[in-house]
Amino acid sequence: MDKITILIADDHTLVRETWSFILNTDERFKVVAESGSGEEAVELARQMRPDVVIMDINLPGMNGIEATQLIRKYSPASKILGVSLHTQPTYARKMMQKGAMGYVTKNSSREEMFRAITEVQQGRRYICEEIKNILSEQVINGEDQSNGVNALSQREIEIIQFIKKGFSSKEIAESLDISVKTVEVHRYNVLKKLNLKNAAALVNYINNSQLEFE
Structure with a gap:
Protein backbone atom coordinates (compact mmCIF):
# COMPACT_ATOMS: atom_id res chain seq x y z
CA MET A 1 0.00 0.00 0.00
CA ASP A 2 1.31 3.42 -0.93
CA LYS A 3 2.20 5.67 1.96
CA ILE A 4 0.30 8.92 2.55
CA THR A 5 2.67 11.71 1.51
CA ILE A 6 2.68 14.72 3.83
CA LEU A 7 3.86 18.33 3.72
CA ILE A 8 4.29 19.99 7.13
CA ALA A 9 3.93 23.78 7.35
CA ASP A 10 4.83 25.33 10.71
CA ASP A 11 7.09 28.26 11.55
CA HIS A 12 8.77 26.47 14.46
CA THR A 13 11.64 24.23 13.36
CA LEU A 14 11.43 21.98 16.41
CA VAL A 15 7.70 21.41 15.87
CA ARG A 16 8.27 20.49 12.22
CA GLU A 17 11.11 18.14 13.07
CA THR A 18 9.14 16.49 15.89
CA TRP A 19 6.06 15.93 13.74
CA SER A 20 8.21 14.67 10.89
CA PHE A 21 9.97 12.18 13.15
CA ILE A 22 6.73 10.94 14.70
CA LEU A 23 4.93 10.57 11.37
CA ASN A 24 7.84 8.83 9.65
CA THR A 25 7.91 6.20 12.40
CA ASP A 26 4.45 5.08 11.26
CA GLU A 27 4.51 2.91 8.13
CA ARG A 28 1.35 4.60 6.79
CA PHE A 29 2.97 8.03 6.40
CA LYS A 30 5.88 9.67 4.60
CA VAL A 31 6.82 13.32 5.19
CA VAL A 32 8.07 14.59 1.83
CA ALA A 33 8.66 18.26 2.68
CA GLU A 34 8.67 20.83 5.47
CA SER A 35 7.97 24.56 5.29
CA GLY A 36 8.34 27.49 7.67
CA SER A 37 6.12 29.99 5.79
CA GLY A 38 2.83 30.15 3.94
CA GLU A 39 4.42 31.23 0.67
CA GLU A 40 6.89 28.34 0.74
CA ALA A 41 4.14 25.88 1.63
CA VAL A 42 2.10 26.95 -1.40
CA GLU A 43 5.10 26.54 -3.71
CA LEU A 44 6.07 23.15 -2.26
CA ALA A 45 2.48 21.92 -2.54
CA ARG A 46 2.34 23.08 -6.17
CA GLN A 47 5.58 21.23 -6.98
CA MET A 48 5.16 18.04 -4.94
CA ARG A 49 1.37 17.57 -4.81
CA PRO A 50 1.37 15.83 -1.39
CA ASP A 51 -1.64 13.79 -0.30
CA VAL A 52 -2.00 15.82 2.91
CA VAL A 53 -0.75 19.24 4.03
CA ILE A 54 -0.54 19.80 7.80
CA MET A 55 -1.05 23.56 7.94
CA ASP A 56 -0.40 25.73 10.98
CA ILE A 57 -2.64 28.82 11.01
CA ASN A 58 -0.13 31.30 12.44
CA LEU A 59 2.58 31.50 9.81
CA PRO A 60 4.73 34.58 9.15
CA GLY A 61 3.76 36.62 6.10
CA MET A 62 0.99 34.66 4.41
CA ASN A 63 -0.98 32.95 7.18
CA GLY A 64 -2.24 29.40 7.06
CA ILE A 65 -5.78 30.37 6.11
CA GLU A 66 -4.56 32.30 3.07
CA ALA A 67 -2.10 29.54 2.15
CA THR A 68 -4.89 26.97 2.36
CA GLN A 69 -6.93 28.84 -0.23
CA LEU A 70 -3.98 28.97 -2.65
CA ILE A 71 -3.00 25.34 -2.17
CA ARG A 72 -6.55 24.33 -3.00
CA LYS A 73 -6.08 26.27 -6.24
CA TYR A 74 -2.65 24.96 -7.25
CA SER A 75 -2.83 21.43 -5.83
CA PRO A 76 -6.54 20.62 -5.60
CA ALA A 77 -5.96 16.93 -4.84
CA SER A 78 -4.02 17.77 -1.66
CA LYS A 79 -6.12 17.51 1.49
CA ILE A 80 -5.40 20.16 4.11
CA LEU A 81 -5.45 19.58 7.85
CA GLY A 82 -5.40 22.81 9.88
CA VAL A 83 -3.42 22.81 13.12
CA SER A 84 -3.25 25.57 15.71
CA LEU A 85 -2.91 26.53 19.36
CA HIS A 86 -6.26 28.29 18.92
CA THR A 87 -9.17 26.43 20.46
CA GLN A 88 -11.90 28.86 19.39
CA PRO A 89 -14.25 27.17 16.88
CA THR A 90 -14.11 30.32 14.71
CA TYR A 91 -10.58 29.40 13.56
CA ALA A 92 -11.64 25.89 12.60
CA ARG A 93 -14.62 27.31 10.73
CA LYS A 94 -12.52 29.77 8.77
CA MET A 95 -9.99 27.09 7.79
CA MET A 96 -12.77 24.80 6.59
CA GLN A 97 -14.42 27.62 4.66
CA LYS A 98 -11.17 28.18 2.78
CA GLY A 99 -10.88 24.54 1.81
CA ALA A 100 -9.34 22.60 4.71
CA MET A 101 -10.78 19.13 5.29
CA GLY A 102 -9.94 18.97 8.98
CA TYR A 103 -8.77 20.84 12.05
CA VAL A 104 -6.92 19.74 15.17
CA THR A 105 -5.42 21.75 18.02
CA LYS A 106 -1.88 21.34 19.31
CA ASN A 107 -3.42 19.81 22.42
CA SER A 108 -4.50 16.82 20.33
CA SER A 109 -2.85 13.45 20.92
CA ARG A 110 -0.61 11.68 18.45
CA GLU A 111 -3.34 9.09 17.90
CA GLU A 112 -5.86 11.80 17.07
CA MET A 113 -3.42 13.44 14.64
CA PHE A 114 -2.95 10.09 12.89
CA ARG A 115 -6.70 9.57 12.74
CA ALA A 116 -7.24 13.07 11.36
CA ILE A 117 -4.65 12.55 8.61
CA THR A 118 -6.16 9.26 7.45
CA GLU A 119 -9.70 10.66 7.57
CA VAL A 120 -8.97 13.77 5.49
CA GLN A 121 -6.82 11.80 3.05
CA GLN A 122 -9.86 9.63 2.37
CA GLY A 123 -11.97 12.70 1.72
CA ARG A 124 -13.80 12.86 5.03
CA ARG A 125 -13.95 15.96 7.23
CA TYR A 126 -12.41 15.80 10.68
CA ILE A 127 -12.78 18.11 13.71
CA CYS A 128 -10.81 17.24 16.84
CA GLU A 129 -12.54 16.27 20.06
CA GLU A 130 -11.46 19.47 21.84
CA ILE A 131 -13.24 21.72 19.32
CA LYS A 132 -16.30 19.46 19.27
CA ASN A 133 -16.55 19.63 23.05
CA ILE A 134 -16.34 23.44 23.00
CA LEU A 135 -19.06 23.60 20.35
CA SER A 136 -21.25 21.28 22.44
CA GLU A 137 -20.81 23.52 25.50
CA GLN A 138 -21.74 26.58 23.46
CA VAL A 139 -24.91 24.89 22.26
CA ILE A 140 -25.81 23.76 25.77
CA ASN A 141 -25.14 27.25 27.18
CA GLY A 142 -27.10 28.89 24.39
CA GLU A 143 -24.21 31.08 23.20
CA ASP A 144 -25.02 33.19 20.13
CA GLN A 145 -22.57 32.35 17.31
CA SER A 146 -23.48 35.55 15.44
CA ASN A 147 -21.83 37.64 18.15
CA GLY A 148 -18.66 37.49 20.19
Whole structure:
Protein backbone atom coordinates (compact mmCIF):
# COMPACT_ATOMS: atom_id res chain seq x y z
CA MET A 1 0.00 0.00 0.00
CA ASP A 2 1.31 3.42 -0.93
CA LYS A 3 2.20 5.67 1.96
CA ILE A 4 0.30 8.92 2.55
CA THR A 5 2.67 11.71 1.51
CA ILE A 6 2.68 14.72 3.83
CA LEU A 7 3.86 18.33 3.72
CA ILE A 8 4.29 19.99 7.13
CA ALA A 9 3.93 23.78 7.35
CA ASP A 10 4.83 25.33 10.71
CA ASP A 11 7.09 28.26 11.55
CA HIS A 12 8.77 26.47 14.46
CA THR A 13 11.64 24.23 13.36
CA LEU A 14 11.43 21.98 16.41
CA VAL A 15 7.70 21.41 15.87
CA ARG A 16 8.27 20.49 12.22
CA GLU A 17 11.11 18.14 13.07
CA THR A 18 9.14 16.49 15.89
CA TRP A 19 6.06 15.93 13.74
CA SER A 20 8.21 14.67 10.89
CA PHE A 21 9.97 12.18 13.15
CA ILE A 22 6.73 10.94 14.70
CA LEU A 23 4.93 10.57 11.37
CA ASN A 24 7.84 8.83 9.65
CA THR A 25 7.91 6.20 12.40
CA ASP A 26 4.45 5.08 11.26
CA GLU A 27 4.51 2.91 8.13
CA ARG A 28 1.35 4.60 6.79
CA PHE A 29 2.97 8.03 6.40
CA LYS A 30 5.88 9.67 4.60
CA VAL A 31 6.82 13.32 5.19
CA VAL A 32 8.07 14.59 1.83
CA ALA A 33 8.66 18.26 2.68
CA GLU A 34 8.67 20.83 5.47
CA SER A 35 7.97 24.56 5.29
CA GLY A 36 8.34 27.49 7.67
CA SER A 37 6.12 29.99 5.79
CA GLY A 38 2.83 30.15 3.94
CA GLU A 39 4.42 31.23 0.67
CA GLU A 40 6.89 28.34 0.74
CA ALA A 41 4.14 25.88 1.63
CA VAL A 42 2.10 26.95 -1.40
CA GLU A 43 5.10 26.54 -3.71
CA LEU A 44 6.07 23.15 -2.26
CA ALA A 45 2.48 21.92 -2.54
CA ARG A 46 2.34 23.08 -6.17
CA GLN A 47 5.58 21.23 -6.98
CA MET A 48 5.16 18.04 -4.94
CA ARG A 49 1.37 17.57 -4.81
CA PRO A 50 1.37 15.83 -1.39
CA ASP A 51 -1.64 13.79 -0.30
CA VAL A 52 -2.00 15.82 2.91
CA VAL A 53 -0.75 19.24 4.03
CA ILE A 54 -0.54 19.80 7.80
CA MET A 55 -1.05 23.56 7.94
CA ASP A 56 -0.40 25.73 10.98
CA ILE A 57 -2.64 28.82 11.01
CA ASN A 58 -0.13 31.30 12.44
CA LEU A 59 2.58 31.50 9.81
CA PRO A 60 4.73 34.58 9.15
CA GLY A 61 3.76 36.62 6.10
CA MET A 62 0.99 34.66 4.41
CA ASN A 63 -0.98 32.95 7.18
CA GLY A 64 -2.24 29.40 7.06
CA ILE A 65 -5.78 30.37 6.11
CA GLU A 66 -4.56 32.30 3.07
CA ALA A 67 -2.10 29.54 2.15
CA THR A 68 -4.89 26.97 2.36
CA GLN A 69 -6.93 28.84 -0.23
CA LEU A 70 -3.98 28.97 -2.65
CA ILE A 71 -3.00 25.34 -2.17
CA ARG A 72 -6.55 24.33 -3.00
CA LYS A 73 -6.08 26.27 -6.24
CA TYR A 74 -2.65 24.96 -7.25
CA SER A 75 -2.83 21.43 -5.83
CA PRO A 76 -6.54 20.62 -5.60
CA ALA A 77 -5.96 16.93 -4.84
CA SER A 78 -4.02 17.77 -1.66
CA LYS A 79 -6.12 17.51 1.49
CA ILE A 80 -5.40 20.16 4.11
CA LEU A 81 -5.45 19.58 7.85
CA GLY A 82 -5.40 22.81 9.88
CA VAL A 83 -3.42 22.81 13.12
CA SER A 84 -3.25 25.57 15.71
CA LEU A 85 -2.91 26.53 19.36
CA HIS A 86 -6.26 28.29 18.92
CA THR A 87 -9.17 26.43 20.46
CA GLN A 88 -11.90 28.86 19.39
CA PRO A 89 -14.25 27.17 16.88
CA THR A 90 -14.11 30.32 14.71
CA TYR A 91 -10.58 29.40 13.56
CA ALA A 92 -11.64 25.89 12.60
CA ARG A 93 -14.62 27.31 10.73
CA LYS A 94 -12.52 29.77 8.77
CA MET A 95 -9.99 27.09 7.79
CA MET A 96 -12.77 24.80 6.59
CA GLN A 97 -14.42 27.62 4.66
CA LYS A 98 -11.17 28.18 2.78
CA GLY A 99 -10.88 24.54 1.81
CA ALA A 100 -9.34 22.60 4.71
CA MET A 101 -10.78 19.13 5.29
CA GLY A 102 -9.94 18.97 8.98
CA TYR A 103 -8.77 20.84 12.05
CA VAL A 104 -6.92 19.74 15.17
CA THR A 105 -5.42 21.75 18.02
CA LYS A 106 -1.88 21.34 19.31
CA ASN A 107 -3.42 19.81 22.42
CA SER A 108 -4.50 16.82 20.33
CA SER A 109 -2.85 13.45 20.92
CA ARG A 110 -0.61 11.68 18.45
CA GLU A 111 -3.34 9.09 17.90
CA GLU A 112 -5.86 11.80 17.07
CA MET A 113 -3.42 13.44 14.64
CA PHE A 114 -2.95 10.09 12.89
CA ARG A 115 -6.70 9.57 12.74
CA ALA A 116 -7.24 13.07 11.36
CA ILE A 117 -4.65 12.55 8.61
CA THR A 118 -6.16 9.26 7.45
CA GLU A 119 -9.70 10.66 7.57
CA VAL A 120 -8.97 13.77 5.49
CA GLN A 121 -6.82 11.80 3.05
CA GLN A 122 -9.86 9.63 2.37
CA GLY A 123 -11.97 12.70 1.72
CA ARG A 124 -13.80 12.86 5.03
CA ARG A 125 -13.95 15.96 7.23
CA TYR A 126 -12.41 15.80 10.68
CA ILE A 127 -12.78 18.11 13.71
CA CYS A 128 -10.81 17.24 16.84
CA GLU A 129 -12.54 16.27 20.06
CA GLU A 130 -11.46 19.47 21.84
CA ILE A 131 -13.24 21.72 19.32
CA LYS A 132 -16.30 19.46 19.27
CA ASN A 133 -16.55 19.63 23.05
CA ILE A 134 -16.34 23.44 23.00
CA LEU A 135 -19.06 23.60 20.35
CA SER A 136 -21.25 21.28 22.44
CA GLU A 137 -20.81 23.52 25.50
CA GLN A 138 -21.74 26.58 23.46
CA VAL A 139 -24.91 24.89 22.26
CA ILE A 140 -25.81 23.76 25.77
CA ASN A 141 -25.14 27.25 27.18
CA GLY A 142 -27.10 28.89 24.39
CA GLU A 143 -24.21 31.08 23.20
CA ASP A 144 -25.02 33.19 20.13
CA GLN A 145 -22.57 32.35 17.31
CA SER A 146 -23.48 35.55 15.44
CA ASN A 147 -21.83 37.64 18.15
CA GLY A 148 -18.66 37.49 20.19
CA VAL A 149 -15.26 36.20 19.14
CA ASN A 150 -16.75 33.41 17.01
CA ALA A 151 -18.31 36.02 14.73
CA LEU A 152 -15.03 37.84 14.03
CA SER A 153 -13.70 37.67 10.48
CA GLN A 154 -10.05 36.88 9.74
CA ARG A 155 -9.45 40.55 8.87
CA GLU A 156 -11.01 41.66 12.15
CA ILE A 157 -8.76 39.27 14.03
CA GLU A 158 -5.78 40.78 12.19
CA ILE A 159 -6.93 44.26 13.23
CA ILE A 160 -7.14 43.10 16.86
CA GLN A 161 -3.60 41.72 16.62
CA PHE A 162 -2.32 45.14 15.51
CA ILE A 163 -4.31 46.95 18.19
CA LYS A 164 -2.81 44.64 20.80
CA LYS A 165 0.64 45.71 19.59
CA GLY A 166 -0.32 49.37 20.02
CA PHE A 167 -0.68 50.28 16.35
CA SER A 168 -2.76 53.32 15.41
CA SER A 169 -5.44 53.12 12.70
CA LYS A 170 -3.05 54.83 10.28
CA GLU A 171 -0.26 52.35 11.05
CA ILE A 172 -2.66 49.43 10.68
CA ALA A 173 -3.85 50.80 7.33
CA GLU A 174 -0.27 51.09 6.08
CA SER A 175 0.62 47.59 7.26
CA LEU A 176 -2.41 45.99 5.60
CA ASP A 177 -2.38 48.31 2.56
CA ILE A 178 -5.96 49.43 3.13
CA SER A 179 -7.51 52.82 3.85
CA VAL A 180 -7.77 54.33 7.32
CA LYS A 181 -11.54 54.47 6.81
CA THR A 182 -11.63 50.73 6.19
CA VAL A 183 -9.66 50.14 9.39
CA GLU A 184 -12.13 52.28 11.32
CA VAL A 185 -15.05 50.29 9.88
CA HIS A 186 -13.38 47.06 11.01
CA ARG A 187 -12.75 48.52 14.46
CA TYR A 188 -16.40 49.55 14.73
CA ASN A 189 -17.54 46.06 13.72
CA VAL A 190 -15.21 44.48 16.27
CA LEU A 191 -16.64 46.68 19.04
CA LYS A 192 -20.17 45.78 17.98
CA LYS A 193 -19.52 42.02 17.84
CA LEU A 194 -17.73 42.03 21.19
CA ASN A 195 -20.37 44.32 22.73
CA LEU A 196 -17.80 46.96 23.74
CA LYS A 197 -18.35 50.71 23.89
CA ASN A 198 -15.04 52.21 22.79
CA ALA A 199 -11.39 51.63 21.89
CA ALA A 200 -10.28 51.76 25.53
CA ALA A 201 -12.72 48.99 26.37
CA LEU A 202 -11.39 46.95 23.44
CA VAL A 203 -7.78 47.32 24.59
CA ASN A 204 -8.82 46.29 28.10
CA TYR A 205 -10.73 43.32 26.69
CA ILE A 206 -7.73 42.17 24.64
CA ASN A 207 -5.30 42.52 27.53
CA ASN A 208 -7.52 40.70 30.02
CA SER A 209 -9.05 38.10 27.76
CA GLN A 210 -7.92 34.49 27.95
CA LEU A 211 -8.64 34.19 24.25
CA GLU A 212 -5.72 33.80 21.82
CA PHE A 213 -5.25 36.72 19.45
CA GLU A 214 -1.65 35.91 18.58
